[in-house]
Amino acid sequence: MKKIFNKGVVALGMLTILASCKKEGTLNANLDAIDQNIITNKNATDLWLDQNFLNPYNIETKYRFDRFELPSGKNITPPLVGQVIPAMEMVRDVWIRPFEAAGGSDFIKRISPKQFVLAGSAEYNSNGSITLGTAEGGRKIVLYVINSFDKTNLASVKQMIQVIQHEYTHILNQTVDFSPEYQTVSRGGYEANWTQRPLSEAYSLGFITQYARVSPGEDFAEQSSNMLMMGGVQYNGIVASVPADAQIKLKKKEQFVVDYFKTAFNIDFYKLQKEVQLALFKVSAPVLSRMIGLGVGYTTLTSNPSTDPSQSAEFLGLWNAAKTSMTAGGFVLKDFKMTFRASNLMTLRYTFTNAAGTTTYSADADYTLALNTTTGVTTFTLNATQPTATVPAVDPVPYSNMGVINARMAGVNSYFTSGSFRVNWINQIIPGEIGFVGSLGAFYKTTNANSYFYGTMGH
Numbered sequence: 001m002k003k004i005f006n007k008g009v010v011a012l013g014m015l016t017i018l019a020s021c022k023k024e025g026t027l028n029a030n031l032d033a034i035d036q037n038i039i040t041n042k043n044a045t046d047l048w049l050d051q052n053f054l055n056p057y058n059i060e061t062k063y064r065f066d067r068f069e070l071p072s073g074k075n076i077t078p079p080l081v082g083q084v085i086p087a088m089e090m091v092r093d094v095w096i097r098p099f100e101a102a103g104g105s106d107f108i109k110r111i112s113p114k115q116f117v118l119a120g121s122a123e124y125n126s127n128g129s130i131t132l133g134t135a136e137g138g139r140k141i142v143l144y145v146i147n148s149f150d151k152t153n154l155a156s157v158k159q160m161i162q163v164i165q166h167e168y169t170h171i172l173n174q175t176v177d178f179s180p181e182y183q184t185v186s187r188g189g190y191e192a193n194w195t196q197r198p199l200s201e202a203y204s205l206g207f208i209t210q211y212a213r214v215s216p217g218e219d220f221a222e223q224s225s226n227m228l229m230m231g232g233v234q235y236n237g238i239v240a241s242v243p244a245d246a247q248i249k250l251k252k253k254e255q256f257v258v259d260y261f262k263t264a265f266n267i268d269f270y271k272l273q274k275e276v277q278l279a280l281f282k283v284s285a286p287v288l289s290r291m292i293g294l295g296v297g298y299t300t301l302t303s304n305p306s307t308d309p310s311q312s313a314e315f316l317g318l319w320n321a322a323k324t325s326m327t328a329g330g331f332v333l334k335d336f337k338m339t340f341r342a343s344n345l346m347t348l349r350y351t352f353t354n355a356a357g358t359t360t361y362s363a364d365a366d367y368t369l370a371l372n373t374t375t376g377v378t379t380f381t382l383n384a385t386q387p388t389a390t391v392p393a394v395d396p397v398p399y400s401n402m403g404v405i406n407a408r409m410a411g412v413n414s415y416f417t418s419g420s421f422r423v424n425w426i427n428q429i430i431p432g433e434i435g436f437v438g439s440l441g442a443f444y445k446t447t448n449a450n451s452y453f454y455g456t457m458g459h
Contacts, residue, residue, distance in 0.1 A: 039064075045084050052092055053116075057108055061088060063118040063146075070119060070142065077120035079146040084118060086151040087143070087160065091116070093282070094161045095168070098275035103267045111175055111265075113168070115140040120147035129195050133163030138171045154284040158229050161276075165225035173217065176264035182256045183216035185249050190215060203242045206249025208235075223253045224261075231277040232270070232437045233297045236459045241295035241342070277435060286435030288457075289376035289423050294342045301441060303455030304335040310430050314451040318411040325408040330355050336412075338455070344369050346380060348416070349399070350409060363401035367416070376423045378443060380416045415453075420446045426454045 039046060045063070053059040062069060065078035096108050113135065122144045123131035134142045141164060150156040189205040191197055191213040202210045212222035227235050239250050261269040291297035305311045305319040319333075326333040334351045341347060346369040353360050366383040385402040406413070421443035425434045432440055442454035 045081055048085055049088065053088065057096070057112060058114060059112060060115045061118065062115065066117070069117045069140075070123075075121075076123060076144070077147060079118040079120040083120075083146050083149055087118065087146050087149045088116070090151050090157050090161060090283075091164060094157065094276060094279040095164050098272055098279055099267075101275045102272035103265060107265070107267075111172065113139055113141045113171060117142045118146045119144045121145060132159065133167055135167035135170050138174045141167050152283065154280065157283050158280065162225055162229045165228050165276075166221045169221040169224045170217070172265070173220065176260075178220050178260050179256060182220055182253070185252050185256070186219065189213060190219070203238070204246050206242075206246040206253070208238070208250065208253075219253075220257070224257045227254065227257060227269075228273050228276045229280075231273060231280075231435070233291055233435065233457075236437065237291075237293070237297040237299060238295055240299050240459050274436065281435055287373075287376075288425055288434075288441050289371060289378075290373045291435075291457075292371060292423070292441075293340050298441070298457040299340050299459045301338040301340075301455040301457055302335065303337075303453060305453070306333075306335075308454070310426075311454065312450060312452045314448075315412075315415060315453045318415050322409050322412050326352060326405065327355075329405070329408055331361075331405065331408075332357060334360075340369065344371070345383075350402075350405065352405065361401050362399040363405055364399045365402050365413075371423065377446060378421045378423050379419075380421075382413070382417055421452075422446050422449075426452075430454075 042050070049061045053061055061084070063079050063081065063084045070076050099107050117140060119142060130144075132144050136142075143160060143163060145160075148156070149160060186206050189207065194202075194210045194213045197210055197213065199210055202208075202213055205213070207213050207219065207222075208226045209222045212219040230238070235254075239247055242250065258269045261267040261272070288298075293299070303311075305316055306323065311319070323333040331352045332355065334353065336351070337349045339347045339349065346367045348365045348367060350363045351360065352363070365385045368381040368383055370379045370381070372378070385406055386400050422445075423441065423443050426440045426442040427434050429442075430440055437458055439457050440454055441457045442452045444452040
């Protein structure tokens with residue numbers, strides 16, 4: 001028993017020593033250095049984030065470096081504090097507010113990530129790609145490359161918000177899944193090794209980006225986010241430039257997205273798309289000269305000078321003279337349409353009817369379009385009054401009636417080729433929204449801004 005007792009005494013003594021050490025020892029570790037997000041005194045950035053994200057939406061923004069919030073084994077730079085508010089302003093203005101306008105003031109409060117984590121640099125991957133954003137379980141979105149973000153640069157803003165729109169689509173899909181039929185549209189086109197495939201191949205298969213080929217889920221997120229960030233003008237311009245089969249696929253995918261937002265969340269997707277574009281226009285106003293062309297944006301300008309108000313006096317006079325001449329020849333001149341095709345080609349189409357109005361005719365002519373996207377200065381040079389079908393055709397068969405009416409349209413034809421024009425919106429003369437399908441664009445003579453023609457920009 002003594003032996004047992006002695007052991008007990010020893011054990012008790014050791015416990016006493018350990019307890020004494022635990023009670024009286026001091027911890028010298030600085031926990032603030034380990035996790036800088038333990039905030040004792042909030043600075044101006046913290047207070048701004050509370051006011052704009054935490055208080056109204058219960059969304060936390062972590063910008064102090066936290067190794068545990070980011071992928072291990074990757075070299076990632078912490079964000080600069082001065083970049084945090086400018087970046088999050090755009091998150092608020094270009095992502096949150098459009099969803100509130102289209103889905104109601106409480107939409108983001110009901111469905112949103114609860115945390116943004118900001119990183120200064122990108123995450124570089126072994127396959128040569130870089131990660132610009134990630135979403136985890138519908139709760140957290142990580143935004144990279146904050147240090148190079150510029151809220152005055154449209155491309156920079158679109159790149160960051162594109163990431164959020166993509167990841168937020170995943171969050172919405174976790175709330176209500178999209179139709180399984182979506183994956184049948186491009187069945188056989190999905191490709192894990194997407195970084196080795198060109199964008200042109202993705203387009204030809206009906207994918208809006210290369211990354212969309214990874215899986216149906218990524219395809220849906222890319223389709224939705226790109227439609228929002230491109231807007232209708234750019235998106236439709238790309239669709240118009242791809243092969244017919246790919247056009248059908250992209251239009252089907254568009255309809256799936258539109259239907260999903262309506263049935264799942266009662267959101268008019270096109271209203272949401274417009275609200276996003278209006279927010280982007282505040283960053284940089286849309287420039288018409290940079291939005292014209294197949295695969296770029298607008299592909300048509302349609303005009304009826306006889307009924308469109310505020311056509312310039314010079315152009316309207318020439319149009320009315322042509323109209324009178326056409327009437328003398330037994331025809332009724334209706335309107336004209338410019339179609340902007342690939343390879344700087346513009347096809348001019350006049351539409352007219354017989355005297356009774358029972359038969360409609362079209363007459364086409366091809367022009368070389370020289371458009372300076374920086375200055376907007378444009379010239380039209382006649383190539384042929386009988387277009388060939390060797391160019392990418394918006395209409396399947398060019399019409400060959402120009403020879404019949406060419407002399408009667410001489411004054412208008414001469415107007416188009418007699419000098420240079422500067423392309424711009426006409427909203428200063430005819431008030432209206434700019435940058436959307438259906439907005440009004442004009443070609444002003446560079447020698448006389450009071451002489452111009454205008455029309456509805458579309459596809």
